[in-house]
Amino acid sequence: MLIPRIVSAAISGAIIMCLGSLASAQNANDVCNAKLDAEDFVGNYTVQIGSAVLTDGATIVPLNANDAFAATFFEIDGQLTMESSGTTIAFALADENEPDWVFDPQADLNISSSEFEQTVGCAIANLPRLIGTGTSKSQEGTDIVFVYRLIAWSRTAEDGVTNMLGSLKWSGGGLEMSRVVMLARN
Secondary structure (H helix, E strand, C coil): CCCCHHHHHHHHHHHHHHHHHHHHHHHHHHHCCCCCCHHHHCEEEEEEEEEEEEECCCCEEEECCCCEEEEEEEEECCEEEEEECCEEEEEEECCCCCCCCCCCCCCCCCCCHHHHHHHHCCCHHHCCEEEEEEEEECCCCCEEEEEEEEEEEEEECCCEEEEEEEEEEEEECCEEEEEEEEEEEC
């Protein structure tokens, strides 16, 4: 199963942005095939917002990278949650039945799933993946639904997961946006 095309472009952009950080990819070996739990993700992260695609169903508008923000992952009664600026997103680890997450190189991104896997030394399906959902309200009062898909590709024994990349997709008010996201533990 392919991640929707908008999301695949966002993830490809994240990979390009983090290639410089992949010098620590040896830590991917510590996370490849690892059976992690919520506690491995608990901590403070910087979320770097990358390129985006905004659509109303008829028109597609590419957007440039955005700012970074702070987020905290915490666990209560086995539920992994991310909080940032009053918005909470509930996360769950993708299980073994989750289809592979695949992205194709885009004309200006120049990386594929297989190239990413080669760089980090692990198949994406064997890396811990998180799926998070939550809701918020726009300034106009419209419900906004968030879906995060994150791939954990680095960890240390001391800190747990140290780096994740993926996409943030939100929809509401007739609009959808998919953004590249990269998370680095503080």
